[in-house]
Amino acid sequence: MAPIIQTINLTKKFGDFVAVDHLNLSIEEGEIFGLLGPNGAGKTTTLMMITTVIKPTEGTAIVGGHDVRSEPDKARNLIGIAFQEPKLLWVDKVIDVLNWHAKICGLSKSERKVRVKWALEEIDLWDARNKTIHSLSGGMRKRVEVAKLLIQRPKIAIIDEPTAQIDVVGKHRIWNMIRALRDEGSTIILATNELNEADVLSDRIAIMHRGKLLVCDTPKNLKDSIPGGDIVEVKLEKELPEKTLRAVKELDEVVNLVKVKPNHIRFHLNRSETVTPKIMEIFWRNNAPVLSIRISEPSLDDVFLHYTGLTIEEAERLTPRAKKP
Amino acid sequence: MKKVLLVVERDVKRFLRYRFLLIMRALWFIVQIALFGLIASRMVVIENYFQYYAAGVSIIILYSTAMFVSYDIYEEAEHGVIDYLLSLPLSRRELVLGRSIASGIRSFMYVGPLMAIVLFLIGVTNPLNLAIALFSLFIFSFGVSGFAITLAVAIKSEDRFDILMGVLDALIVRISTTLYPRTFIQQANTFYGLISNFNPLTFAADLFRWGAGIEKYLTFSNPLIPIMAIIIFSSFFALIGIVVYEKRLEGGGWQ
Numbered sequence: 001m002a003p004i005i006q007t008i009n010l011t012k013k014f015g016d017f018v019a020v021d022h023l024n025l026s027i028e029e030g031e032i033f034g035l036l037g038p039n040g041a042g043k044t045t046t047l048m049m050i051t052t053v054i055k056p057t058e059g060t061a062i063v064g065g066h067d068v069r070s071e072p073d074k075a076r077n078l079i080g081i082a083f084q085e086p087k088l089l090w091v092d093k094v095i096d097v098l099n100w101h102a103k104i105c106g107l108s109k110s111e112r113k114v115r116v117k118w119a120l121e122e123i124d125l126w127d128a129r130n131k132t133i134h135s136l137s138g139g140m141r142k143r144v145e146v147a148k149l150l151i152q153r154p155k156i157a158i159i160d161e162p163t164a165q166i167d168v169v170g171k172h173r174i175w176n177m178i179r180a181l182r183d184e185g186s187t188i189i190l191a192t193n194e195l196n197e198a199d200v201l202s203d204r205i206a207i208m209h210r211g212k213l214l215v216c217d218t219p220k221n222l223k224d225s226i227p228g229g230d231i232v233e234v235k236l237e238k239e240l241p242e243k244t245l246r247a248v249k250e251l252d253e254v255v256n257l258v259k260v261k262p263n264h265i266r267f268h269l270n271r272s273e274t275v276t277p278k279i280m281e282i283f284w285r286n287n288a289p290v291l292s293i294r295i296s297e298p299s300l301d302d303v304f305l306h307y308t309g310l311t312i313e314e315a316e317r318l319t320p321r322a323k324k325p
Numbered sequence: 326m327k328k329v330l331l332v333v334e335r336d337v338k339r340f341l342r343y344r345f346l347l348i349m350r351a352l353w354f355i356v357q358i359a360l361f362g363l364i365a366s367r368m369v370v371i372e373n374y375f376q377y378y379a380a381g382v383s384i385i386i387l388y389s390t391a392m393f394v395s396y397d398i399y400e401e402a403e404h405g406v407i408d409y410l411l412s413l414p415l416s417r418r419e420l421v422l423g424r425s426i427a428s429g430i431r432s433f434m435y436v437g438p439l440m441a442i443v444l445f446l447i448g449v450t451n452p453l454n455l456a457i458a459l460f461s462l463f464i465f466s467f468g469v470s471g472f473a474i475t476l477a478v479a480i481k482s483e484d485r486f487d488i489l490m491g492v493l494d495a496l497i498v499r500i501s502t503t504l505y506p507r508t509f510i511q512q513a514n515t516f517y518g519l520i521s522n523f524n525p526l527t528f529a530a531d532l533f534r535w536g537a538g539i540e541k542y543l544t545f546s547n548p549l550i551p552i553m554a555i556i557i558f559s560s561f562f563a564l565i566g567i568v569v570y571e572k573r574l575e576g577g578g579w580q
């Protein structure tokens with residue numbers, strides 16, 4: 001099946017500054033696609049081009065079979081977006097904003113009533129429905145942005161940093177709503193700089209850095225793609241004989257091995273879930289009783305580090321910014 | 326078409342919230358007529374200048390109310406709402422058309438009662454003419470709205486727009502027949518006279534006076550000329566508005 005969204009050398013320049021640089025992505029129908037990258041990586045700019053809010057400098061995106069350059073109206077009809085910064089008039093009331101949004105998205109009167117009420121309850125703003133945007137907190141405004149998507153249920157739902165400014169409880173609720181939206185049939189694109197968020201939600205993740213795509217795969221494959229990314233720490237009752245150590249080293253998946261203490265070994269390896277039993281068996285055969293094992297998987301931070309040589313925090317500090325006039 | 330109407334609904338509702346501004350402008354209008362108009366008419370040689378002036382001021386306020394849509398656009402730019410509107414399942418054509426129509430309607434809704442007062446003072450003789458004139462004036466305010474949208478997105482800076490509007494208001498109003506008949510403009514300077522012949526405010530003021538039965542100092546003896554001119558003016562700016570809106574806003578934000 002053809003991907004529902006495909007970007008082809010998608011590029012955006014602001015003056016001389018290249019915010020998005022020949023990006024090639026393909027997003028499948030029905031998936032939650034995470035766009036992960038540090039501040040200034042070009043995530044929002046990419047999403048704005050896909051939603052036809054801004055025009056690409058070069059390249060294009062095909063959305064549901066429609067080129068955003070030649071058929072922007074058709075592409076736009078498939079899309080709904082919850083912006084990173086809530087884009088709302090401060091004097092408007094929450095309920096008015098959502099009602100009008102529902103209307104312009106083509107909901108019938110009866111559908112609208114039900115869905116607006118439901119969405120307001122879902123995001124916990126029913127009691128605040130008659131407040132003006134001005135009088136809401138930052139997190140509440142952000143939730144109004146998300147509510148628009150819940151009401152619209154677009155074929156392609158784009159969410160830019162869905163949980164920035166939102167508390168922990170709210171975060172999980174929004175994650176669940178995103179999953180529910182997907183289960184209803186929407187394809188989701190999610191931009192975030194939170195590793196955990198991308199990890200728990202996405203079917204696939206594209207990591208962006210300085211406008212370029214670094215890598216794109218499932219969270220699991222991304223983590224597995226780091227050689228020796230899994231870490232297994234084993235503590236033993238007594239010191240391990242050299243012979244046993246050598247036998248373990250010979251396993252293909254073991255990339256590196258550090259003797260922290262005579263009876264404490266740290267293995268860097270791949271696919272820990274299948275290798276660890278093998279290691280245990282070797283220890284067992286060589287009569288080396290194990291006291292404790294701790295397995296830790298690499299995080300997406302490690303993945304990012306692997307591909308850029310930088311942690312996300314470092315990348316955010318070092319990413320060049322376009323000069324704003 | 327349904328979406329255009331929804332855009333209209335949004336903008337008209339929004340207008341009603343500018344209560345303070347609306348009250349102040351109405352006061353301005355009343356002051357212009359009740360003070361300036363009354364006093365100036367004693368000083369001016371042309372016959373029934375008070376009526377002539379009242380009709381002209383109605384056109385000025387209609388024009389400036391239609392221009393007001395620019396401030397909506399600046400407010401939206403400030404809050405990023407422009408991006409929201411651009412992301413909706415709605416074509417640029419529907420969006421700009423809806424906004425121009427809304428702005429035309431709201432100008433009319435607002436200036437309508439004021440015009441009614443003026444018409445009452447003048448005393449209408451030919452209701453059919455008046456109906457035609459009012460319809461043309463609606464088209465006029467729709468065109469001015471398209472002009473305002475074009476200017477706002479082309480300039481993109483509220484400060485500059487404000488300054489430009491000051492100059493433009495002076496120019497557009499002064500070189501038109503809103504305040505004085507064309508013969509005087511022509512006498513002062515033939516070039517001014519020439520420009521005033523092509524000024525939409527001249528057409529609008531002429532039509533309103535024609536509809537209200539103040540026929541003595543009309544620029545064009547045939548009302549079809551200003552009607553046609555207004556239709557051309559309005560279609561031109563509605564179209565330009567759509568093109569400029571797309572070109573200027575989709576390059577990447579407001580700056």
Ligand SMILES: Nc1ncnc2c1ncn2[C@@H]1O[C@H](COP(=O)(O)OP(=O)(O)OP(=O)(O)O)[C@@H](O)[C@H]1O
Pocket residue numbers: 014019037038039040041042043044045046084193320321322323324577578579580
């Ligand atoms: N309208 C604009 N004019 C000039 N530069 C811009 C504009 N919009 C974005 N940029 C620049 O493009 C780069 C990418 O910005 P973008 O907002 O796409 O990043 P992002 O990945 O969404 O970051 P964040 O995580 O902070 O939201 C930044 O350096 C930004 O300064």
Ligand SMILES: [Mg+2]
Pocket residue numbers: 043044045084160191
């Ligand atoms: Mg962003």
